[in-house]
Amino acid sequence: MAEYLYKYRTLDGPGRLYAERLLVYDEVYFASPRSFNDPFDSKARIAVGGTDDQHRANLLKLYSRKRPEMPEEARRARVEEIIRSGRHRDPTIYDETTKKTQAAIDAVGVFCLAETPASILMWAHYAGSHSGFCIQLLHQDEPFLGRAQKVEYSDTYPCILYPVDSDDAKVDKWLLTKADCWEYEAEWRVIEQAGPGIYELPPQLLTGVILGSRVPETDRTQLRDWVLQRTPRPQLYEARPRPEEFALDIVPIP
Numbered sequence: 152m153a154e155y156l157y158k159y160r161t162l163d164g165p166g167r168l169y170a171e172r173l174l175v176y177d178e179v180y181f182a183s184p185r186s187f188n189d190p191f192d193s194k195a196r197i198a199v200g201g202t203d204d205q206h207r208a209n210l211l212k213l214y215s216r217k218r219p220e221m222p223e224e225a226r227r228a229r230v231e232e233i234i235r236s237g238r239h240r241d242p243t244i245y246d247e248t249t250k251k252t253q254a255a256i257d258a259v260g261v262f263c264l265a266e267t268p269a270s271i272l273m274w275a276h277y278a279g280s281h282s283g284f285c286i287q288l289l290h291q292d293e294p295f296l297g298r299a300q301k302v303e304y305s306d307t308y309p310c311i312l313y314p315v316d317s318d319d320a321k322v323d324k325w326l327l328t329k330a331d332c333w334e335y336e337a338e339w340r341v342i343e344q345a346g347p348g349i350y351e352l353p354p355q356l357l358t359g360v361i362l363g364s365r366v367p368e369t370d371r372t373q374l375r376d377w378v379l380q381r382t383p384r385p386q387l388y389e390a391r392p393r394p395e396e397f398a399l400d401i402v403p404i405p
Contacts, residue, residue, distance in 0.1 A: 155358070156264040156290045156299060156339055161279035162370055170284070174377040177354050181260025183347040184326070189333065191308065193261075193326050195252040199240050200312040206239045207231075256325055260347040264288070264299060266337035268361050269399040273336065274390065278363050281390070284374055287359030288352075295341070295353050302338040304331040354381065361388040361401055 158179075160170055172178040184193035207230055214226040221229075233239050265273055274281045290296050309324035326342055343350065360378050362371055366389075378387055387404040 153266050153290050153339070155268075156266065156288050156296060157268045157285050157361075158264055158288065159273050159277035159283065159285045161277065161283040162366075163279045163283075166279070166283065170374070171377060172349075173286070173352070174357075174360070174374070175380055177352045177357075178349050179262060179352045180349055181262045181341070181343050181347050183257050184259065184261060185257040189329065192329055193256050195249050195256055195325060196308065196310045197245050197249050197252065198310050198312055199242065199245055203234055203239075207234055210234075210239065252325075258346055259326070260343035260345065260350075261326070262341040262343070262350075264339045264341070266339065268388075268401050269390065270335060270337075271397065271399060274363055274399070281363040281365040282367065282370070283363050284366065285361040285363070285390075286357055287361065287385070287388075289356045289358050291356075293353070293356075296356060299339040299341050300327055302333075302336075302340060303328050304334040305329075306331050355383060357381070357385050359386045359388055361390055362404070364390045364392055364399070 160166060160173070162170055169180065187193060210230045210233060211226060214221065214230065218226065238244070267273075268285050268287060274283075274285070277283075278285060288296060290299065303323070305328055308330075309328045311324055322342070327340065329336075329338070360374065362374060366374070375387065378385060388401050389404055390399045391402050392399055
C-alpha cells in the first residue's frame with residue numbers, strides 16, 4: 152500500500168475558493184462520475200451471459216428481496232415461467248437495467264487521488280500547468296483514506312456479464328477500470344455511497360503541501376499563510392524541475 156496519496160489542485164477560477172476550503176477548513180469534494188473528463192470512465196455496460204441455473208438463482212434472490220410477501224412456491228413458479236419463456240435473455244430488459252445502473256453509478260461520490268507528487272503530466276493537467284499545488288495525505292488504515300482503492304488500467308472496455316459477475320466485480324469494472332492511456336495518473340479512488348458533495352478531511356491526514364514550479368509569488372504567500380493556520384502544521388514543499396532531465400524534485404521549504 153502506498154504510504155502517501157496526493158491530490159493535485161489548481162488555483163484558477165473557483166479553484167482558489169476550493170483551495171481555501173481545503174487548507175483552512177478541511178473540506179474536500181467528492182465528485183459524481185458524471186463530471187469526469189473521460190467519457191468512457193464509470194460507464195455501465197452489461198452483457199447477458201451465464202447459464203439458466205445462474206439466472207434462476209439470481210431471479211429467486213431478486214424476487215425474495217423485491218417481493219418478500221410472495222410465497223416461496225409462487226416465487227419459484229414465476230421464475231420458472233420467465234426461464235421457459237426466455238425473457239431472462241431479452242436484450243430490451245437489459246437496456247433498461249443499464250440505464251438504471253448508470254443512474255446508480257452517477258449517484259455515488261468519488262474522491263480521486265494519485266500515487267506520486269512528481270508527475271509532470273499531472274501538474275500540467277490538474278494543477279494549472281504547474282501554477283497550482285498538491286496535497287500529501289497519509290494513507291493508513293482509518294475510515295477515510297483506508298477505503299481508497301487502486302484504479303486498474305486496461306486496453307479492453309469493461310463489461311459486466313450478467314448475472315455471473317459479483318457485486319465486487321461490478322465495482323472494479325465500472326468505477327475502478329480506465330483506459331490504459333490514463334495509466335500515468337496512477338490513480339486511487341475513495342468511493343462514497345452517500346453521494347457527491349463536501350466531506351470533512353481528518354486534519355491529521357494532511358501532512359504536506361507542495362507548491363508547483365510556476366506558482367506566482369502572491370499565491371506562494373497565500374498558500375503559506377493558509378498552511379500556517381493549520382494544526383497539526385503540514386510540511387511545505389516545492390516542485391523543482393531538474394536542470395538536465397525531464398523530472399521534478401519535491402524539495403522541503405524551510
